[in-house]
Structures are given as C-alpha cells and as structure tokens.
Amino acid sequence: MKTAVGALLCGFALAVAAMLLGGKMVSPKGRTAHTITVTGESRLVGEPDTGLVALGVTKSGKTVPEVQGLLAAALDKVIAAVQAGGVKKEDIATSDLSLTQDWDWKRNRPSGYSASTRLTVTVRDVQQVGRVVDAAVSSGLNRLDGVSYQVRDPKWREKALGEALDNARAKAEAMASRTGAHLGRVASIQERGERQTSPAEEQYASQEWEARFRDEYAASRAPRALPGQRALTVQVEVVYELGRADKTGGVGR
Numbered sequence: 001m002k003t004a005v006g007a008l009l010c011g012f013a014l015a016v017a018a019m020l021l022g023g024k025m026v027s028p029k030g031r032t033a034h035t036i037t038v039t040g041e042s043r044l045v046g047e048p049d050t051g052l053v054a055l056g057v058t059k060s061g062k063t064v065p066e067v068q069g070l071l072a073a074a075l076d077k078v079i080a081a082v083q084a085g086g087v088k089k090e091d092i093a094t095s096d097l098s099l100t101q102d103w104d105w106k107r108n109r110p111s112g113y114s115a116s117t118r119l120t121v122t123v124r125d126v127q128q129v130g131r132v133v134d135a136a137v138s139s140g141l142n143r144l145d146g147v148s149y150q151v152r153d154p155k156w157r158e159k160a161l162g163e164a165l166d167n168a169r170a171k172a173e174a175m176a177s178r179t180g181a182h183l184g185r186v187a188s189i190q191e192r193g194e195r196q197t198s199p200a201e202e203q204y205a206s207q208e209w210e211a212r213f214r215d216e217y218a219a220s221r222a223p224r225a226l227p228g229q230r231a232l233t234v235q236v237e238v239v240y241e242l243g244r245a246d247k248t249g250g251v252g253r
Contacts, residue, residue: 034242035187036175040168042160043233048149051123055082055136056143058116060102067099067115074140075117081139082121085132091122118145150196151230157194160234165189168238176242184241192235 057078059070079092096118104111121136123129129147137144169183176183 034181035239036172036181036183036242037237037239038168038171038175039192039235039237040164040166040171041233041235042163042167043231044156044160044163045229045231046151046156048126048151048230049124050150050152051126051129051132052148052150053121053123053129053132053136054145054147055119055121055141056116056145057119057140058114058142060112060114062112064099064113067113071115071117075119077139078119078136078141081135082119082132085135086125086128087121087123087132091124093120093122094118095120116143149198149230151232156232157234160194160232161191161236164234164236165238168236169240172238172240176240182243184243187239187241189239190237192237194232194234197231197233198229 055078057071057074059067059074061067061070075094082092083089094117096116098117099113099115102111102114103109121132123132126149133144133147173183
C-alpha cells in the first residue's frame, strides 16, 4: 500500500514539475536550460536539370477486349518512340488507367467503351524535352497533359539547407544579444518545409491540345520547351539553449 501511495505521489510531483518548467528544458546535469526557437529560410534559384512530361493515350471501341487491345498497341508505340528519343525504360511510368462505358444519348443505349492511361516520362537532359514530346506526338499520342521542370541535384538541396541553418543562427544570435543572453548549443533541428517553384515556367497545356498542336506539328512548327529557372525554398526550425553572460565574460545559468 505504501509503495502504491509513494508511486502516486512521485508521479504527481513529476507532473507538477513539468507544468512549472513550461518552455524550459532540463540539461543532462539536471539544470534547467532556457531555450530560444527560430525559423531559418533560404531560397536558391538555379537551372533545371530534369524535365517531367505527362502524356496521355485514349482509345475507344465497341467491346472491352477491343478497347484494351487498341490502348495497349497505342501505348507500345508511344513508349517505343519515347525510348528512341533517348529516354530509359526505368524513366517511364504508367498511371491513371481507366475504362468507361460510352453512351449514345440519342438512342439511349450503350455505344461502346473508352480506355485511357497516362505516362509520366522523366527526361534527364532538359534540352531533349522537345525532342521527346515530338517523338511521342508522331507515334500517335492524343493527349499531352503538361511539362514541368525540376532541379534534382542533391548538392543544390544541401546548399539550401546549409543557408537556412545559417539564417536561423543569425536570427538567434541577434535575438540573444539584444536580451543579454549567450547562444548555447543546438537542442533540436527540424525541417519545416521544402518546395520548388518556377519564377517563369512555360508549360504545354491544355484541353484543346490535340487540334491546335497537331496543326503546328503538321506545319513543322513544334512548340518549344523552355525550362526557365527553378526556385528552391527551404525552412528549418532550430532550438538553441541560452546562457546568461556574466561580468567576467563567461557563461552562467
């Protein structure tokens, strides 16, 4: 009984201590460490090194087997053409496979089936994006959903993270010095977010693609693929321990 009561009192004491400490941390030596939390951010602008091309194929027929056969044949042609344009097999991914029943509204009865799928092609050389799209269109492609660009060089991301950490430390040092505190060791680091955007990105688009772009290809006026630039924004949250500078120049608690 005494053991149970002791454990209960001990737990209650720990809970009260945690409430009293609030936003403070307890150091390994048992001392209470005051902390400061800052968010650091960096933004780098660079040239894209990778293109992402979204292609679509849609086929219609009277029966499901017929539609599946037509879609498979068309898809094989598009994939072969894209590979001939210099894209590796592992850089081609299929998705969004769908099969729907068509309807003849005038006769109020089914008229057949339509099947479609989507290809996402990763082009490692951005200068070849236009060539890849041209090859896909020439093979019988009937939908182009868009082209986007990215920077996938890991060194670019590492540089952005480093600059975000530097930005966080500069903020923390400025805040600490204004309050007469000394910036201590890092207590924790957390990446808050990362995104790539385009200051000026030109994309193929749209619902009217088939009629408009086929006419341009027929007239040997293929639309150009312009990668532009990419902007990478990274945010990090860093928690620093704080000490109080004493009269001798040392650090106190």
